[in-house]
Amino acid sequence: MARFALLSRRLLRCRPCMHNARAFATATPSFDNRVKLVEVGPRDGLQNEKMAIPLATKLELIERLAKSGLSTIEAGSFVSPKWVPQMDNSSDILQHLLEHPPASPNPLTFSFLAPNLKGLNNAFTILAQHPTAFATETAPPTKEKPGLEIAVFASATESFSQKNLNCDIATSLARFKEVIQSAKDTHSLRVRAYLSVVLGCPFEGYDVNPHRVAEIATGLLEMGADEIALGDTTGMGTAPRTKELLNCLRAAGIRNEDIAMHFHDTYGQALVNTAVALEHGIRTFDCSVGGLGGCPYSPGATGNVATEDVVYFMETLGMETGVDLDAVADIGQWITGEIGKENASTVGRAVLGARKRARAEGGKADA
Numbered sequence: 444m445a446r447f448a449l450l451s452r453r454l455l456r457c458r459p460c461m462h463n464a465r466a467f468a469t470a471t472p473s474f475d476n477r478v479k480l481v482e483v484g485p486r487d488g489l490q491n492e493k494m495a496i497p498l499a500t501k502l503e504l505i506e507r508l509a510k511s512g513l514s515t516i517e518a519g520s521f522v523s524p525k526w527v528p529q530m531d532n533s534s535d536i537l538q539h540l541l542e543h544p545p546a547s548p549n550p551l552t553f554s555f556l557a558p559n560l561k562g563l564n565n566a567f568t569i570l571a572q573h574p575t576a577f578a579t580e581t582a583p584p585t586k587e588k589p590g591l592e593i594a595v596f597a598s599a600t601e602s603f604s605q606k607n608l609n610c611d612i613a614t615s616l617a618r619f620k621e622v623i624q625s626a627k628d629t630h631s632l633r634v635r636a637y638l639s640v641v642l643g644c645p646f647e648g649y650d651v652n653p654h655r656v657a658e659i660a661t662g663l664l665e666m667g668a669d670e671i672a673l674g675d676t677t678g679m680g681t682a683p684r685t686k687e688l689l690n691c692l693r694a695a696g697i698r699n700e701d702i703a704m705h706f707h708d709t710y711g712q713a714l715v716n717t718a719v720a721l722e723h724g725i726r727t728f729d730c731s732v733g734g735l736g737g738c739p740y741s742p743g744a745t746g747n748v749a750t751e752d753v754v755y756f757m758e759t760l761g762m763e764t765g766v767d768l769d770a771v772a773d774i775g776q777w778i779t780g781e782i783g784k785e786n787a788s789t790v791g792r793a794v795l796g797a798r799k800r801a802r803a804e805g806g807k808a809d810a
Contacts, residue, residue, distance in 0.1 A: 478762045479515065479727045481672075481703060482508050482750060484778070485536075486517040486556065488735030490529050492782055498532045502539055504778050505553075508732065509545035511770035513750075517554040517594070521562035537569045541576040544589050549765065550578075552590035554635060558608070563593065563622050570630055579631035593626040594672075595619040596637035597663065599656045602646035603639060603676075616662060623667045636660075636668035637705065641688060642716075643679025653684075653691040661695055671702055672729060675716065678709025678745065685716045689723045703727035706748045708734065708787075713748035714756050721760070728753060733775035734787025749788035751775055756790075769794060 485505050489496055508516055518540065519533030533555060540553055557563040570577065570591075577591045584590030597615050598604035604612045619636065626632040641656045643649050660671045673688070692702065704720045704727070706713035717728060731747035754768045772794040779786040786792055 475726075476762050477726065478721075478757050478764050479703075480513060480750065480753060480764055480766060481515045481517065481554070481727065481729045482513045482732065483517040483705075483729050483747060484508070484731040484733065484735050484750070486520050486530070486554075487729075487747060488731040488733070489782070490520060490527050491737055492529055492784075494782065496529060496782060498535055500778075500781055501532070501536060504732075504774070505536070505540070506545040507774045507777070508771075509547040509551055511774065512548055512764075512766040513771075514547070514549040514765070515552045515554065515592075517556075520556035521565045522556060522558055523562075534565060534569055537566065538572070540589060541569070541573040544587060547586060550584040550586055550590070552578075552584055552592055552633075554592040554594050556594045556596065557622055557626075558595060559618050560621050560625060563625055566593070567629060580627075580633055581631055590633065591630075592633045592635055593622065594635040594637060595622055595663075595668075596639060597659060598639045599641045599651050599659060600644040600647045603644050606646065607639065612659065616659070616666075619663065620666045623663075627667050633669045634667060635670045635672055635703075636663040637672045637674055638663070639674045639676045641673045642675040642681075642684055643677045645677055649679060649684075653688045654695075656688060657691050657695040657697065660692060660697055664697065664701060669701070670727070671697070672705045673702060674705040675707055675713075676705075678707035678712065680706065680716050681712060682715050682719045685719045686723070689720065689725070693723075699724040699726070703729060705729040707736070707745060708748045709745045714752060717748070717753065717756065718760075721762070730754075732771055732788075733779040733784070733791065735778070735784070746787055749775065749791060751788040751791035751794065754790075755794075769798075 485501055505516055505518055519536045520530040521533055522530055524531035555566055557566055578584040578588050598607055598612060601611055604615055608615050623634045626634050638660055644651055663671060702725055704725055706716050730750040730753040732750045734746040734749035736746035750771050754764050754766045754771060757764050772791040775788050775791040776786055776795055
């Protein structure tokens with residue numbers, strides 16, 4: 444019944460704008476080729492690093508990413524520093540972004556995790572000091588006034604929920620409902636809901652029920668979440684299972700517009716699964732510059748799919764990302780060097796290598 448109510452309400456909500464949507468799609472042939480990339484490097488990519496990363500480095504990373512054309516950047520997390528010390532300066536990051544929005548060719552939206560009301564209230568303390576400095580759901584972001592998004596993160600399996608959140612799924616959803624409603628009611632903020640281990644769990648293996656994923660996703664949307672980011676946290680996803688999951692979500696009445704895909708490349712399948720999702724009609728994808736990231740509760744899981752790899756892959760398919768590939772290749776090389784990590788982006792390394800060869804050949808020709 445909840446799924447039917449969700450689908451019915453969304454059909455009613457969309458009916459007044461269907462004529463305009465058809466007209467826009469007809470007038471703009473490339474409409475379906477536009478892809479939104481959500482850069483998660485500053486938060487998801489850095490949160491598990493052992494070395495303390497200076498605030499100045501994090502801010503410079505965000506500013507460089509903004510200049511590259513990325514319009515949505517996950518910037519921090521209001522979690523307990525006891526559990527995630529790397530995110531201890533998220534309040535400083537939010538304050539800086541509100542006072543000094545980075546230069547960007549596009550309006551920017553910044554996303555911050557808030558797993559509970561305590562974390563959300565910490566964010567609200569900063570927002571109260573700048574009540575007109577950010578855009579809301581009723582006032583779209585501009586280059587001068589960034590949009591803000593609150594994110595929560597649930598799990599598709601009980602084992603991972605206990606390990607990651609120290610509670611069962613039902614308890615976590617009850618907490619998230621309070622966060623979602625408060626974010627909406629207090630500051631009219633957009634809310635994104637992550638759903639982890641949707642294609643494989645480090646504790647329960649491949650036996651993740653897609654119908655259970657759809658049920659949890661439907662519940663989060665009913666609570667008021669604007670988007671569900673489906674996380675292949677272990678990188679265990681395959682093309683057939685990605686297709687099965689997306690078909691299950693569609694059958695449950697969840698629209699493609701409300702879904703983002705968050706792939707890890709542990710088994711080298713991230714771009715394969717991205718292609719499946721593209722064919723299904725998904726147009727929002729998470730990525731992390733330099734392939735930064737990983738999950739401390741998923742042994743062996745490597746980083747998120749690299750932003751450079753996704754941008755190049757999309758370009759080869761004729762998709763429009765609005766992101767400067769050369770710029771993100773430079774950023775990936777810079778930030779991995781700053782934190783002492785190997786650049787995990789094959790495309791980023793190839794772009795830099797081709798540029799180096801071109802310079803060398805140009806020098807020989809000049810001589």
